[in-house]
Amino acid sequence: MDIFRSATIILFLLFGSETLLAQAMVASPDGRIVFAVQVNERDELRYSVTFDQEQVIRDSALGLRFRDQAGFDSGFAILEVSMGSRDEQWEQPWGERRLVRDHHKQMLLTLGDADGRRFALRIRVFNDGIGFRYEVPAQDGFETVNIVDELTEFHLPAESTAWWIAGNDYNRYELLYRTTGLADIETAHTPLTLRTPAGTHLSIHEAALVDYSAFTLVQRRDNIFKTRLRPWSDGIRVKTSAPFKTPWRTIQLSQQATGLLNSNLILNLNEPNALGDVDWVEPGKYIGIWWAMHLKTHTWGSGPNHGATTAETKRYIDFAAEHGFDGVLVEGWNIGWDGEWFYNGDLFSFTKPYPDFEIDAVAAYGREKGVRLVGHHETSGNPVNYAAQMQDAFDLYQSLGVRQVKTGYVADAGHIKRVDENGVAHYEWHDGQYMASEYLRSVKEAARRKISINTHEPIKDTGLRRTYPNWISREGARGQEFNAWGVPPNPPEHTAILPYTRMLSGPMDFTPGIFNLTFEGADSEQRVSTTLAKQLALYVTLYSPIQMVADLPENYAKHPGAFQFIVDVPTDWEQSIAVAGEVGDYVAFARLERGGKDWYLGATTDEQARKLEIPLGFLEPDVRYIAQIYRDGPGAHWRSNPYAITIEEQILRQGDTLALPLAAGGGAAIRFTPAAGQ
Numbered sequence: 202m203d204i205f206r207s208a209t210i211i212l213f214l215l216f217g218s219e220t221l222l223a224q225a226m227v228a229s230p231d232g233r234i235v236f237a238v239q240v241n242e243r244d245e246l247r248y249s250v251t252f253d254q255e256q257v258i259r260d261s262a263l264g265l266r267f268r269d270q271a272g273f274d275s276g277f278a279i280l281e282v283s284m285g286s287r288d289e290q291w292e293q294p295w296g297e298r299r300l301v302r303d304h305h306k307q308m309l310l311t312l313g314d315a316d317g318r319r320f321a322l323r324i325r326v327f328n329d330g331i332g333f334r335y336e337v338p339a340q341d342g343f344e345t346v347n348i349v350d351e352l353t354e355f356h357l358p359a360e361s362t363a364w365w366i367a368g369n370d371y372n373r374y375e376l377l378y379r380t381t382g383l384a385d386i387e388t389a390h391t392p393l394t395l396r397t398p399a400g401t402h403l404s405i406h407e408a409a410l411v412d413y414s415a416f417t418l419v420q421r422r423d424n425i426f427k428t429r430l431r432p433w434s435d436g437i438r439v440k441t442s443a444p445f446k447t448p449w450r451t452i453q454l455s456q457q458a459t460g461l462l463n464s465n466l467i468l469n470l471n472e473p474n475a476l477g478d479v480d481w482v483e484p485g486k487y488i489g490i491w492w493a494m495h496l497k498t499h500t501w502g503s504g505p506n507h508g509a510t511t512a513e514t515k516r517y518i519d520f521a522a523e524h525g526f527d528g529v530l531v532e533g534w535n536i537g538w539d540g541e542w543f544y545n546g547d548l549f550s551f552t553k554p555y556p557d558f559e560i561d562a563v564a565a566y567g568r569e570k571g572v573r574l575v576g577h578h579e580t581s582g583n584p585v586n587y588a589a590q591m592q593d594a595f596d597l598y599q600s601l602g603v604r605q606v607k608t609g610y611v612a613d614a615g616h617i618k619r620v621d622e623n624g625v626a627h628y629e630w631h632d633g634q635y636m637a638s639e640y641l642r643s644v645k646e647a648a649r650r651k652i653s654i655n656t657h658e659p660i661k662d663t664g665l666r667r668t669y670p671n672w673i674s675r676e677g678a679r680g681q682e683f684n685a686w687g688v689p690p691n692p693p694e695h696t697a698i699l700p701y702t703r704m705l706s707g708p709m710d711f712t713p714g715i716f717n718l719t720f721e722g723a724d725s726e727q728r729v730s731t732t733l734a735k736q737l738a739l740y741v742t743l744y745s746p747i748q749m750v751a752d753l754p755e756n757y758a759k760h761p762g763a764f765q766f767i768v769d770v771p772t773d774w775e776q777s778i779a780v781a782g783e784v785g786d787y788v789a790f791a792r793l794e795r796g797g798k799d800w801y802l803g804a805t806t807d808e809q810a811r812k813l814e815i816p817l818g819f820l821e822p823d824v825r826y827i828a829q830i831y832r833d834g835p836g837a838h839w840r841s842n843p844y845a846i847t848i849e850e851q852i853l854r855q856g857d858t859l860a861l862p863l864a865a866g867g868g869a870a871i872r873f874t875p876a877a878g879q
């Protein structure tokens with residue numbers, strides 16, 4: 202208590218203000234968000250957040266606990282408060298927008314206890330949310346640190362509605378989102394998105410997760426969600442040494458649901474590009490020897506239906522060249538897939554092709570046609586086998602002109618095989634500290650060879666693409682593949698929830714563009730639960746700098762009109778604006794092509810048909826645009842009439858409002874091109 206008093210006196214002297222005696226606070230540049238910290242009567246550090254006077258986080262715990270040292274949990278006083286601010290613009294090498302404004306106020310609190318131990322809490326408050334993290338400076342006794350708990354809580358408004366997936370499911374992040382009150386949540390992954398009874402939208406997540414474990418949220422008491430760091434197999438949650446800092450704990454805040462989509466908070470809390478010139482990172486579209494395996498007409502493994510043959514790959518390369526697609530992904534090219542490949546983690550070779558796949562000839566054929574091979578490394582959850590071959594594997598791809606590799610870590614949650622120096626196997630989580638570093642190992646190793654990485658079965662995205670722009674995309678949610686074999690396949694609302702949840706963390710390789718929606722016949726439950734127009738819209742609503750053109754070439758030939766939109770749509774943007782939407786119901790994005798003048802608009806709805814009225818204020822003033830509109834046709838419905846599509850042109854300008862009818866499970870995609878002579 203003595204320390205606390207003297208600290209408050211220092212604080213009093215520093216600021217000469219009585220309001221700061223009990224708490225320190227910092228507000229966003231526009232003053233609407235206020236983050237307040239206080240040391241309570243039990244000498245515990247607590248915080249709260251208000252947004253437009255609404256208390257969105259009530260009095261909540263902060264702190265860390267260690268195995269070998271007393272915790273940073275009580276007995277600490279605020280020794281020093283230092284305030285700062287920043288207002289800068291930075292540029293993304295690729296992205297949903299080229300220029301990003303980092304405008305925030307910062308408060309750095311130095312905390313100390315009677316034994317002279319120190320840690321800091323750094324808080325940044327932006328107009329679109331907050332981030333805070335713990336920083337532990339080098340000090341005696343902290344040469345080795347085993348974190349056993351993080352105390353950070355989020356005490357949320359009662360009666361909020363949440364969109365969430367469970368934090369401990371075997372299927373990692375590949376789950377259907379649930380829409381419930383808070384009472385139904387035991388554990389949740391982040392981003393966890395909510396709407397409070399007052400109508401405020403918020404999303405809890407983390408930024409810049411490096412050499413640390415991810416957290417899930419656990420409801421401890423009614424409406425109080427506590428961080429639970431994912432442990433190593435020995436129970437320790439994070440193994441580190443001082444100095445260290447935790448990832449940022451983040452809360453995005455907005456009145457409107459679309460405000461979450463227009464937020465740059467996660468990127469702004471990441472470190473700048475560490476790779477220097479990254480001209481070699483290439484956004485674009487790719488096709489692949491892929492969907493046929495998910496439909497089970499071809500196999501990854503060898504045999505009569507082997508997908509990755511020289512002839513089949515050349516056929517795909519021809520198709521890509523004909524339509525201007527940049528790459529051809531080839532899965533099942535390498536030895537190791539035979540049998541139950543899910544369990545083949547020890548068997549995969551990352552350098553030896555199957556005999557019917559002539560890798561040199563195929564790559565050369567692609568180079569002649571201006572199409573690159575997209576590489577594939579499936580580890581089946583065995584990063585040790587992968588790490589042992591990684592240098593050779595990336596060397597091989599580099600020598601073939603490959604610029605992008607899709608990696609895979611198929612294994613149940615908690616079943617990543619780590620073999621220690623004594624040859625003993627341990628089983629780790631995809632989102633624990635061990636894997637956080639393994640994923641980054643592949644990204645860094647690839648960067649040395651000018652290769653970009655698209656991770657499947659990843660750790661959640663926390664914005665590291667800013668620091669490592671070659672971490673170009675990832676999966677980390679239920680993607681299109683679930684429509685081939687998932688039980689149930691993705692319902693129409695899935696892609697009306699993803700933008701407001703998973704996608705707040707970063708790009709997703711969802712793989713849109715399936716045109717044969719009813720591949721098992723119109724009556725089968727196993728199908729794509731969208732209209733054809735909605736498949737086009739997903740290229741705009743689900744952002745990724747690389748987008749797959751996921752269906753088989755022969756299925757595109759049946760719908761040449763609709764296919765034209767996929768040929769035209771870019772994947773790299775000067776600007777992106779969410780122009781309409783409600784979580785779980787619908788979403789509409791307008792995006793301006795990078796290095797061009799064309800705007801694109803994508804809108805999708807859930808199972809409800811609706812008519813959107815979209816003001817075209819994003820268009821350039823005084824320019825007439827030819828709008829090529831691909832929308833649900835008369836009578837379209839995802840279940841009964843999914844292929845009905847209307848493709849039409851309209852002349853539109855900035856002051857116009859576009860009335861856009863969307864069918865149940867439907868969508869619309871539009872390309873706006875300035876009329877000739879403008």
Ligand code: NOJ
Pocket residue numbers: 491532579609611657658676682
């Ligand atoms: C799961 C990935 O998400 C999918 O795209 C891939 O085809 C399989 N693993 C095989 O690697």
Ligand code: CA
Pocket residue numbers: 694785786807808
């Ligand atoms: Ca809905």
